[in-house]
Amino acid sequence: MSYLSNVRVWLGQSVDTSSICSDYHELKSLPFLTSLGCAIRRPSLRKTHLNADLRRKLGLNGPLMIDSGGFALSMNPSARWSVRHVSDAINEIPADIFVSLDIPPHKTDNAKDRIRKIRESVRNYELLLERFPRKVIMPVVHGRTQEEVECCTAMIASISPTPAWIGIGGVVPLLQRRRLLAEWGASPESFIAMCLRTVRLQFRQSRIHVFGAGGTRTFPAMVALGANSADSIGWRQAAGFGSIFLPLKSQRILSPGAASQGVRKVLDRDDAVDLMRCECPICIESNTFRGRTSLFRKSFHNRSIHNAWVIGNQFLRWPKTRAELSSLVQEGGLGAQWAVAVKQPHSKRTVRSMGIRLGPI
Ligand SMILES: [Zn+2]
Known part of the structure; x- marks a missing residue:
């Protein structure tokens, strides 16, 4: 079975924005994430x-x-929202993953x-x-830090050693703002690679979901590093900025000079294939390049x-084996930083040596 049979991208959207995908049978059956x-x-x-x-509303x-x-x-810590509110909503809403x-x-x-916060x-x-053993x-x-990521995975494993799904949060802002963590000397890409390897080491059979990392240049790197799943809200945002996605490429803006919001590349004949x-x-x-751009x-x-459609189906255009996908990333096909990150060896540290005590949760 192909490695791609377990790969999935979820289209993120707010519950109250128009559900434009629901008019298309090719899109309404894709995985969706809402919050x-x-x-x-x-x-x-x-x-x-x-x-x-x-489900019907969407x-x-x-x-x-x-x-x-x-x-x-x-973002809004004073809001009245607790695990009880979440629990009541889970009880009511039919969905596949909470x-x-x-x-x-x-x-x-x-x-x-x-x-x-990790303990909480x-x-x-x-x-x-x-409360929901069947969901x-x-x-x-x-x-x-690596110690905190290891500590968090160990705490989760002590409650559930083989969860069906496990998520990794908070990694995308690192890429967007190119912010280096104070405790981390290497690139954001190598930090993310460490997170994925740590989680995979602990949970060998679980499906790993990386929050927000479903973009056409990020998601293939996640999968090369051992993830199965990610989500993206970028499909609407990019459209709003006048740009489009293509598999394995950065987003392309249609008109030079438009409000580009950091999009540097203009769609041109090199993207025609x-x-x-x-x-x-x-x-x-339309069956012409000009027709499609218009x-x-x-x-x-x-x-x-x-x-x-591109976000949800991007892996149809990826290399057919995991080894070929890894080679593509290692050879710099998604940028030099990912190439370095996927080649780095992983050294497991011990949580206790860093003075973090797991203790009772
Ligand atoms: Zn298209």
């Missing part, structure tokens, strides 16, 4: 959308993952604060697992639909 965090932003959404009828019939709002809560309520460490937190996150996972609850690994291979519901309306220029809708 209870929408109810932290707008409490009325818990009643109107985040209920037993959620117009989707494929796999559905529900995030618990941990990230939204960290993300445990994680408490992401803030960048200003010191080591003591971070370990406290693991305790939330334990509570949810106890898939996904714990989330956090940490700013990739674009003409696209079988999305928009591209199949469809993209026409509307946000067309760009969004193309981008959703």
Whole structure:
């Protein structure tokens, strides 16, 4: 069986934005991720959308993952939102995977604060697992150092040694802002590689999901490093900035001079082969490069639909074996930093040697 049969990208979207994918049978069956965090932003959404009828409201019939709002809560710590709210919502909503309520460490937190938040996150996972033994609850690994990541995985393993799914949180801001962690001397890519290897070492059979890492240049690196799954909200955002996605490439803007939001590359004839291979519901309306680009220029809708299809199906254009994918990354096909990160050896440290005591959770 191909390594790709276990690979999956979830299209992220808020519950209250128009569900434009639901009009296309090619898209409505793709995996989607939405978040209870929408109810932290707008409490009325818990009643109107985040209920037993959620799937119909979104117009989707494929796999559905529900995030618990941990990230939204960290942005708005005074919100009334606890593991009890999450638990009640999980009880009501039909979905395939529920993300445990994680408490992401803030960048200003010191080591003591971070370990406290990791403990609290693991305790939330334990509570949810106890209440819903028949549902898939996904714990989330956090940490700013290798020791913290190892500590977090060890705590999760002490509650559930073989979870079906395990998430890794908080890695994408590192890539977006190119921020180096204070305790970490190497690149963000090598930190992420360390996180993936640590989690894979502890949970050999679990499916690993990396939050926010479903982009066309990031996701292949995640899979080369041992992940199975990621999500992306980028498909709508990129369309809003006037740009489109292509497999294994960075996003391409359609018009030079448009508000580019950091998008440097303009779609040109060098992208024609990739674009003409696209079988999305928009591209199949035209069999010329010019025709397809003019469809993209026409509307946000067309760009969004193309981008959703590309994100959800990007691995159809990847190398056919895992070894070939690894070679592509090692040879710099996704950039020099990923090439270095995938080649780095992994050395497991011992949590106890760093003075972090696991103790009772
Ligand atoms: Zn397309």
